[in-house]
């Protein structure tokens with residue numbers, strides 16, 4: 406058996422760290438958290454903290470190229486694919502062994518990773534985002550004819566969104582997403598930060614349109630998650646039966662109570678707001694988008710507090726777009742400032758696992774789960790801010806395969 410040993414183990418359940426123990430695994434599953442036994446092949450991560458493989462519940466691997474040239478169709482399919490494969494591999498090497506892609510990829514990338522040809526985390530995807538005409542994710546110039554949007558579809562690689570404007574069109578689009586490898590649906594039901602033709606305060610889609618997606622999801626024992634910033638939009642989503650909310654910027658006490666009562670989850674996305682506010686120039690986004698970022702991170706931090714206090718299951722996602730998708734652990738660092746380090750770690754491990762429906766497979770270091778193991782060379786409970794530097798990740802094991810070990814070369 407292989408035994409990963411370090412200074413302490415934080416198992417993702419919220420229990421106190423364990424010292425003088427190892428994560429022992431045989432093949433792709435964890436066998437035991439316990440002492441190193443005779444005959445074990447020891448991976449010694451002295452001084453490191455051992456964690457479960459991290460989970461990012463909101464990624465966009467299909468948006469891995471500079472946004473504006475990509476949308477203007479100035480990049481070849483080969484360049485788009487190369488960027489996607491790079492971001493996919495880098496995400497795994499940062500310690501994220503499972504991701505939920507909330508819009509843009511389909512079965513193609515999943516197959517390429519599953520086959521082992523492209524290194525990457527295990528991926529759940531929703532296919533193309535369901536968006537209304539002119540809504541968030543219909544990201545193009547108002548000078549373009551609406552039918553030209555579809556010319557950006559690259560089936561088997563990436564399709565950002567599909568436009569639908571009636572329950573019937575939503576139904577058809579939802580069915581096609583499932584045909585193309587989706588395991589859940591994502592619907593944009595309010596304006597978004599990087600939109601050009603809507604406002605953050607807008608609602609998008611009608612309740613019957615959202616319901617059409619929910620019915621398709623439920624027929625497959627799946628679910629709908631909604632991109633939503635404002636409270637009216639979130640209320641529409643909940644009324645239609647959506648099970649998860651992305652961003653949730655304006656959530657207040659009353660809405661948080663309703664979400665908790667109905668078991669609606671929240672995946673906030675602090676890191677993208679933080680980075681956009683800081684590195685706007687690198688994003689290749691339109692200038693008019695800049696003002697839309699102001700104040701969103703602060704409001705989202707408040708929403709996280711309110712939702713957590715109300716008992717909503719609050720996961721963790723980066724929402725990075727563009728070519729620079731590094732240091733995803735920033736989401737954990739920012740979250741720790743709001744809820745403390747242990748809850749921030751749980752959000753990116755066991756809580757995310759539950760939200761994405763893989764709680765029996767990943768998210769904690771427990772016997773029977775996938776041997777997804779990460780070591781970081783700092784104490785996350787003392788210095789959670791260091792999660793923001795993925796250079797501090799020293800070991801990544803996915804399903805029993807060591808995909809990164811910075812100590813191995815040093816010996």
Ligand SMILES: [Zn+2]
Nearest residue numbers: 463465507724
């Ligand atoms: Zn997103």
